[in-house]
Amino acid sequence: MTEIYTGRGFSQYDAFRALVAACENVGLDSRGARLIRLGENALYRLASAPVVVRIARSVDLLPDVRREVAVANWLSAAGFPSVQLWPDCPQATVHDGRVVTFWRHVDTDGPAPGFVDLAVMLKELHGLAKPVDLVLPLFDPLARVEDRLDCAFTVADEDLGFLRQRVKDLYAEYIALDFALPTGHIHGDGHKGNLLRTTGGNVIMLDFEAFAWGPREWDLCTGVGIPFRGFRWVSPEEYAQAVDAYGFDITEWPGFHTLRRIREITMTTWLMQNVDLSPDIRAEFDHRMASLRHDVLPRSWRPF
Incomplete structure (x- = not known):
């Protein structure tokens, strides 16, 4: 039931600018990054590392993104099966007015979950x-x-x-x-x-x-x-x-x-x-x- 839309002031160009700045800040190579989805957030899969970069549309969402990072850390520590943050990397950083997080890419296979x-x-x-x-x-x-x-x-x-x-x-x-x-x-x-x-x-x-x-x-x-x-x-x-x-x-x-x-x-x-x-x-x-x-x-x- 996922709905996808592109909000005001959040184009693929906007997302890509934030991607480049964020990757440069943490020492990751953004060249060849592939856009997975542009919706409530932009998701990019890096070609240089098994990383998905998630870009929130506005700095106003910084508290929400910080909470998401805290929840992800809790679930990981509790052993709950969930997506993992990319380790040893600053999270919920602001670049070009967007909030950026880095996640481990997950290889998928088999039937989609029901x-x-x-x-x-x-x-x-x-x-x-x-x-x-x-x-x-x-x-x-x-x-x-x-x-x-x-x-x-x-x-x-x-x-x-x-x-x-x-x-x-x-x-x-x-x-x-x-x-x-x-x-x-x-x-x-x-x-x-x-x-x-x-x-x-x-x-x-x-x-x-x-x-x-x-x-x-x-x-x-x-x-x-x-x-x-x-x-x-x-x-x-x-x-x-x-x-x-x-x-x-x-x-x-x-x-x-x-x-x-x-x-x-x-x-x-x-x-x-x-x-x-x-x-x-x-x-x-x-x-x-x-x-x-x-x-x-x-x-x-x-x-x-």
Whole structure:
């Protein structure tokens, strides 16, 4: 369920400038680096070393990136199967107005991790004891949405008005929810696209920038509940196996549809940032807006 967009002031050229400066600063060779993805962050694979350079779009994200580094160090020390930082290298450094981190490249092979793998990983993650000195922010389910709406200069006022009212209504619903699971640390963006299967066959987790203190229901809703009930990307059999693996059926919890609709808003406003890049993206955004106005499941949304 990964959505990709290019934010204002964060082009491939911007990312590459930061890459060159950051690599020069730590003594790595950026020549021949290959762009893996340009989305919420830019990811480059170096040709000179087994390193992935991750570039956050703005210096405003420095606290988030520092937290991600702290989480990665904790998970590594705890023996949790996760992506590793590149050792003996300054992390969360600022170059050309961007925040840069360095990670070990992971060679992948075999079938991509599935929803059952994700349920197993979330169960293990939620069961870890968080260090007392690791301070996590309280989870905000609609973080960054208001900023996206403020920057949506080519989206119809009617659509923006609808989205702003929906955000207001969903915040009120979210505050009133009675959560069934214990509050604790959550991944925050725990979908199966944030898992990798290594050449040794092990599944590892990555992307910790949304890590927070909040309801475990959010990770289950994002990871398995919405793909099953919202999009029918999961067969009933596989979903049942995922429920057994974690031990909780998120779709039977009364607050599920509130979290589902919150996630749909974050997905739609994420895509909204790219509506001017292609007619296909504009058409998909319009399709999502129409379906948000008519809450009929399953959704037939295309991932970008």
